[in-house]
Amino acid sequence: MTSVKLTASALAITAVCATAAAARDNVQIAGSSTVLPYASIVAEAFGENFDFPTPVVESGGSSAGLKRFCEGVGENTIDIANSSRPIRESDLELCTENGVDDIIEVRIGYDGIVFASQLNGPEFTAFEASDIFNALGAKVLVDGEIVDNPHTQWADFNADLPAADILAFIPGTKHGTREVFEEKVLLQGCEDTGAMQAMIDGGMSEDDAEDACLDVRGNGVTVDIDGDYTETLARVDSNPNGIGVFGLAFYENNTDSLKVATIGGVEPKTETIASGEYPVSRPLFFFIKKAHIGVIPGLKEYAEFFVSDEIAGPNGPLSNYGLVSDPELAQTQEAVANEETLGEGM
Amino acid sequence: MTDATSASAPASQPPRIGSILHESDRTKRRNAAERRFRLYGVIAISIGMLFLAALLFAIVRNGIPAFTQTYMTVQIELPADVLDENGNRDPEDLRKVSTFGYNPLIAAALERTVSEAGIETEITDGSDLRDMLSSAAGAQLRDTVLADPDVIGTTQEFRLLASSRVDGYMKGRVDRESLARDPNLSPEHLDVVDGLVDAGAINRSFNWPFITGSDASESRPEQAGMGVAILGSFFMMLVVLVLSLPIGVAASIYLEEFAPQNKFTDFIEVNISNLAAVPSIVFGILGLAVFIQFAHLPQSAPLVGGLTLTLMTLPTIVISTRASLKAVPPSIRDAALGVGASKMQSVFHHVLPLAMPGILTGTIIGLAQALGETAPLLLIGMVGYIATNYPDGVASGFLDPNSAMPAQIFEWAKRADPAYYERAWGGIIILLVFLLTMNLIAILLRRRFERRW
Numbered sequence: 001m002t003s004v005k006l007t008a009s010a011l012a013i014t015a016v017c018a019t020a021a022a023a024r025d026n027v028q029i030a031g032s033s034t035v036l037p038y039a040s041i042v043a044e045a046f047g048e049n050f051d052f053p054t055p056v057v058e059s060g061g062s063s064a065g066l067k068r069f070c071e072g073v074g075e076n077t078i079d080i081a082n083s084s085r086p087i088r089e090s091d092l093e094l095c096t097e098n099g100v101d102d103i104i105e106v107r108i109g110y111d112g113i114v115f116a117s118q119l120n121g122p123e124f125t126a127f128e129a130s131d132i133f134n135a136l137g138a139k140v141l142v143d144g145e146i147v148d149n150p151h152t153q154w155a156d157f158n159a160d161l162p163a164a165d166i167l168a169f170i171p172g173t174k175h176g177t178r179e180v181f182e183e184k185v186l187l188q189g190c191e192d193t194g195a196m197q198a199m200i201d202g203g204m205s206e207d208d209a210e211d212a213c214l215d216v217r218g219n220g221v222t223v224d225i226d227g228d229y230t231e232t233l234a235r236v237d238s239n240p241n242g243i244g245v246f247g248l249a250f251y252e253n254n255t256d257s258l259k260v261a262t263i264g265g266v267e268p269k270t271e272t273i274a275s276g277e278y279p280v281s282r283p284l285f286f287f288i289k290k291a292h293i294g295v296i297p298g299l300k301e302y303a304e305f306f307v308s309d310e311i312a313g314p315n316g317p318l319s320n321y322g323l324v325s326d327p328e329l330a331q332t333q334e335a336v337a338n339e340e341t342l343g344e345g346m
Numbered sequence: 347m348t349d350a351t352s353a354s355a356p357a358s359q360p361p362r363i364g365s366i367l368h369e370s371d372r373t374k375r376r377n378a379a380e381r382r383f384r385l386y387g388v389i390a391i392s393i394g395m396l397f398l399a400a401l402l403f404a405i406v407r408n409g410i411p412a413f414t415q416t417y418m419t420v421q422i423e424l425p426a427d428v429l430d431e432n433g434n435r436d437p438e439d440l441r442k443v444s445t446f447g448y449n450p451l452i453a454a455a456l457e458r459t460v461s462e463a464g465i466e467t468e469i470t471d472g473s474d475l476r477d478m479l480s481s482a483a484g485a486q487l488r489d490t491v492l493a494d495p496d497v498i499g500t501t502q503e504f505r506l507l508a509s510s511r512v513d514g515y516m517k518g519r520v521d522r523e524s525l526a527r528d529p530n531l532s533p534e535h536l537d538v539v540d541g542l543v544d545a546g547a548i549n550r551s552f553n554w555p556f557i558t559g560s561d562a563s564e565s566r567p568e569q570a571g572m573g574v575a576i577l578g579s580f581f582m583m584l585v586v587l588v589l590s591l592p593i594g595v596a597a598s599i600y601l602e603e604f605a606p607q608n609k610f611t612d613f614i615e616v617n618i619s620n621l622a623a624v625p626s627i628v629f630g631i632l633g634l635a636v637f638i639q640f641a642h643l644p645q646s647a648p649l650v651g652g653l654t655l656t657l658m659t660l661p662t663i664v665i666s667t668r669a670s671l672k673a674v675p676p677s678i679r680d681a682a683l684g685v686g687a688s689k690m691q692s693v694f695h696h697v698l699p700l701a702m703p704g705i706l707t708g709t710i711i712g713l714a715q716a717l718g719e720t721a722p723l724l725l726i727g728m729v730g731y732i733a734t735n736y737p738d739g740v741a742s743g744f745l746d747p748n749s750a751m752p753a754q755i756f757e758w759a760k761r762a763d764p765a766y767y768e769r770a771w772g773g774i775i776i777l778l779v780f781l782l783t784m785n786l787i788a789i790l791l792r793r794r795f796e797r798r799w
Contacts, residue, residue, distance in 0.1 A: 026735070026747065028645065030727070037564035037762065040731035044563040047734060048485040049444045056646060056747040058730035076642050230760050253762040256524035310446050317481060321565050 024075045027055035027299050031065020031082030032176060033228055034111055034247055035284050038318050039082055042306045045317065050305070052298030057082075062176045069287060070095035079292045079299050083285045084111065084176035087342070102290035102341040106303060107332055108312055110324040112248035112273040113180055113280045116258040121240040122162035124154075127261045129279070131158055133189025135166045136222050138215035141195040146202060149217050169235045169244045170216065172226035180282040181245055182214045185263075188279070233257070248273070249322025273324040281324065290341055300339075307332050405774055411517045412772025415553040415568065416508040418479060418542065422455040424491060426499040435495040445484035452476055452483055452506075465541030469534055477531050478539065480507035482562070482569045508548065510567045510765035512539055516550055519764065556772060561733040561754065567765035570758070572776055574733035578648050578748035579717060579780075581737075585652025585744070586659055586716050591709055593656075594663030601664075602671045603693050622661035629658045630722030638726060646727040646747035654726060655716040662715065666708025670701040703795035710788040714781050720752040729753045751777045 029039055039057045047054030060068075062083040069081035070091060087105065095103065115132070117124040134140050134157045140149050154161035171177040190196045190213035199209040216222040225232045229250040236244040237257060244258075248268055251260055260268060263279055272278040286306070293300045305311060312318050312325055319325045326332060369377070428451065432439050453472030460467065460475060469475055483506040490504070491497060511531040514520035522533040542548045559571020605611045633654030637643045643650050674697045682692035723729060728749050737743035749757070751773065758770040 024644065028747070030730075033760075036731065040563035041565045043731060044566075044734070045445060048488070054734040056730070056732050056734070058646065058727050058732065060730075076638075076644065078645070228760050229762065250762045252529050254764065255527040255529070256520075256764070259527075310444065317565060 025297055026053040027080065027296055027302050028058075028078045029055055029080040029082060029286070030058040030060055030068055030078045031080075031286070032062040032084040032284070033059040034062075034084040034176065035082035035108070035286065037249060037321060038108065038284070038323055039286070039306075041317050041321060042302070042311055045311065046298075046302050046305050050298065050301060052301065055298070055302055061174060063174065066091045066287070067094065069289065070098055070100050072098040073100055073289060073291045075296075077289075079289055079296050080303075081287045083287065084282060085179060086283070086285065087287060092342075100289060100291070104288040104290055104303070104336065104339060105342050106286050106288065106307060106336055107326055107328075108284050108286065108306065108323070109318065109326045109329075110273055110281045111284050112268045112270075112278060112322075112324060113177060113184075113282070114246050114248055114251050114268045115243055115261040115263070116236070116246050116251050117243050117261070118236055118240050119257055119259050121242075122154075122164040124162065124164075124243055124261050125259065126160070126265065127263055128192070129185050129189035129263065130192040131161060131189070132168075132185050133193055133195070133213075134158070136168055136170070136216050137186065137190065137195070137213065138217050139195070139199075139212060141193050141198050144198070146195065146198050164241045166221050167239055167242045168222045169225050169232045169242055170222055171232075171245055172224040174226060176282070177245065177247070180280065184280045184282075186216070187213050247322070248324075252322050270319060270322065270324045274327065283326075284323070290339055293339065300336075303336050304333070307336055309333075405771060405778070408768065409771035409773075409775040411519070412556055412769050413553050413775075414517070414550045415556065416513040416516045416548060416550050417505050418508050418512075418548045419503060419505050420452070420455050420459050420547065421501055422451055422487065422504050423501045424451065424487075424498050429491060429498050430495070435498070437492065437495070440492055440495060443488070445488050448484040448487045449473070449476060451487065452479060459542070459547060460538055463541055463545035463547065465538055465545075467534060467538050467541075469532075469538065475535075475538065478509055478512050478535055480509050480566050480568045482507050482566050507566075507568045510763060511535075512548070513568055514765060515539060516543075516548070517768075519768070556769070557776065560736065561731060561749070561757075563731060564761055564763060564766075567761070567763045567769060570766070570769055572751065572754060572773055574736055575749045575751050575754035576776070577737060577743065578651075578728070578733060579750040581648040581743045581748070582652040582655060582750055583713055583717060585649060586655050586713060587709070589653070589656045590659045590663050590712065594660050594709075595667055595705060597660075598664045598667035598671060599693060599698070602668050603697070604689070618661050618664050622665060625721070626658050626719050627721040627725070629654055630725035632657065633722055634725045644745055644747070646732055646749075647745050648748050648750070649744040650726050651723055651728055651750060652744075654722045655719060658719065658722065659712040659716045662712035663705075663709055666711070667701070667705045670704025670708065671697060673704065674700045700797060703792055703797075707788045707792050710784050710791070714784040714788075717784070718752055718777065718781060720750075720756050723750055723753045724756075729757050731757075751780070 027043075029043070036057055036059045039055075043055040043057055046052070062081075062085055065078075065081040066083060066087060068078050071077050087103070092103075095101070115124070115127060131154070134149075135151060135154060137149055139146050140151070142150060151157050151166060153163050153165055155163035170181060187196075187210065196209050196213055199212055200206060204212065223235065225235065225244075229244075229246050232244040232246060233250075233254060236242045243261075246258070248270070251258055251268075262268070266272050266278045268278045268280075273281045286303075288299065288303055307329060309329065310316055312323070312329055314325045316325070426433060428447070429443055430440060450472075453476045456475040456478070457470070457472040483504075486504065486506060490502070508516075509531065511520055511525065511528070512535070515525075515536055516539075522536055525531055525533045525536065539548060555569070555573075556571045557576075558573040559569065560574040561571070562569035601611065601614065633650060637650045637653050638645060643653075678696050678700065679692050682696045683689070687695065720729075727747075730749075732747050733749035733754055735746065737746055737748070755770050755773040755777065758766045758773060
């Protein structure tokens with residue numbers, strides 16, 4: 001009896017494996033969890049409006065997505081990598097090594113990064129980059145001296161801020177958001193407070209000073225969140241003094257429990273981010289394997305549909321969800337239509 | 347023999363040690379210790395029950411709302427000049443009107459519905475009213491038109507999904523205060539909703555699409571369902587059953603009945619017991635490396651998920667099968683061998699049938715464990731916006747990208763819109779129903795077929 005079952009199952013498996021070689025007919029996408037909501041909205045509308053099956057969108061993070069993207073060319077590799085950061089030299093090297101040469105870069109728009117706290121918590125409604133740096137930086141400038149951060153309350157360095165204990169939930173180092181947070185907030189704050197100049201004057205090279213600026217205190221004052229925004233939200237919910245770093249779209253979906261802080265007096269909104277008034281934002285991308293166009297049905301149509309005015313334009317579903325649409329969308333549309341790869345025309 | 351004399355002693359004398367009529371101090375302490383121990387037991391059980399009750403209460407309270415959904419009934423005009431400019435009802439031309447092209451029709455219909463219901467509101471613009479409905483409405487209209495082009499030029503009644511905020515209001519999750527700061531819907535919309543509820547245009551009904559439907563994007567939680575993920579789980583369990591039952595049973599019969607007892611078989615036994623305790627995420631990494639990167643099986647496919655979960659389930663099945671084979675008394679084997687059966691005949695004709703109830707119970711418990719497993723699926727790409735297309739047949743059921751019930755719940759719990767949180771709890775209820783059913787079957791099988799010696 002057992003041997004009969006064994007043979008039957010072995011046969012079944014071989015049959016199934018044989019069909020596995022058959023052509024794949026849906027677009028496969030992986031990468032940034034920030035881009036995932038937008039990609040899923042587009043994929044859904046794409047499935048509804050075209051005769052192609054709905055594309056599959058996996059999450060996992062920008063770096064993991066690009067790594068899988070660069071694994072090679074063929075039906076067993078993904079067609080599109082979503083990313084919340086530009087492609088790096090190291091990614092390109094891996095791609096070239098595995099024969100992924102022609103890559104089309106598509107910028108879909110901008111994402112705002114906001115600081116939000118509990119709705120009923122202390123009045124964290126206005127920050128400057130320098131406040132954030134003074135609160136979270138490992139070494140700060142106090143009375144002209146670079147010292148280990150002595151501040152325990154926000155009011156210690158800025159009397160306008162509430163006298164509440166400093167506690168911040170910031171994205172972990174594997175997140176694309178962390179890079180923006182470091183560059184646009186910490187580094188900016190470091191320069192604004194004069195800490196950076198003081199470090200350079202103290203004999204540090206510029207690069208070392210920059211690195212020192214990006215060091216956060218840790219020690220329970222700053223908490224790295226390696227999960228997603230839901231985790232940050234849960235932490236902020238249970239800590240009245242906590243400040244969390246969120247994407248604009250996530251905040252807009254959870255306005256019933258969060259209040260947002262202005263940066264430099266500007267409220268984060270799609271309009272202020274598009275105009276550049278709100279400083280903390282970053283472009284979002286996806287990358288297409290040109291070799292797969294024409295092999296995987298619907299790939300180019302999906303990309304064109306994604307950047308069309310109907311979808312990615314100022315009143316499209318993506319911008320309703322929180323994406324700041326790209327003022328140069330027309331150029332992107334043209335680039336996708338012409339299949340312009342990285343290195344040419346850019 | 348002093349006891350014999352003491353029994354006849356006058357009752358006024360103090361009782362002596364060892365009387366069964368009077369407790370000595372030592373006996374009292376012993377009895378008190380026993381009462382205390384029983385009390386500890388009762389306390390432990392009550393704490394356990396309390397947690398169970400709290401868990402069930404939380405699941406039911408949070409999850410039940412997902413099983414009803416708010417719909418709005420609207421009369422929508424489908425004008426020919428918008429939907430079919432050439433007037434020839436050519437399906438190709440009809441397809442050119444995208445789901446967004448239907449939005450103005452819905453907006454106009456809403457304006458009319460609101461004014462006919464006699465609701466006074468500051469929101470007069472139809473496209474603002476459109477926020478009360480799900481963005482899935484356009485697709486529903488388009489599908490109707492494509493399926494039957496004759497409806498063009500007529501006015502049809504549609505039952506459209508309300509948006510997740512309106513649905514949340516009907517379920518008490520959203521109120522005017524929370525909407526005041528929400529860019530998706532304004533408190534004025536809720537006045538309109540109240541009016542439409544009175545007019546009978548908005549109502550809540552049982553949410554079948556939640557059980558049968560496919561996953562939806564982040565902007566429309568009201569449309570999301572578990573159906574495709576349930577199919578994904580089903581195909582995965584099929585792979586697990588077909589592979590792990592024969593392999594597991596064959597391995598255990600050989601180890602238990604035929605294999606010589608030596609260091610090597612001892613080593614194998616120790617390894618099987620250890621494998622049962624390996625964290626499931628390790629099997630996920632193994633699955634990624636072996637099945638996807640080495641064997642080039644497709645990503646996110648239930649086949650790969652099933653193979654990975656098979657690795658996880660095998661030790662459970664082997665251990666329970668061996669236990670039930672061991673429980674068959676040696677006298678059965680001896681009797682079979684004594685009347686001239688070969689070793690194999692004694693196993694397959696006598697031992698295995700008697701061990702079957704135990705094997706089946708172990709298999710079902712193992713399958714139930716695999717059904718609820720998420721960790722290995724994270725690594726083989728089954729989490730994300732995946733469970734969107736129903737499989738076309740058996741082959742595509744195994745090979746097309748799909749998710750599974752626990753992975754879908756995990757994904758929903760991650761999403762930004764609070765409505766997805768509710769769906770995640772609802773998904774847990776569905777998953778629990780499946781698990782309870784499987785455990786119930788296991789118990790029934792055991793009750794019905796188990797033999798005791």
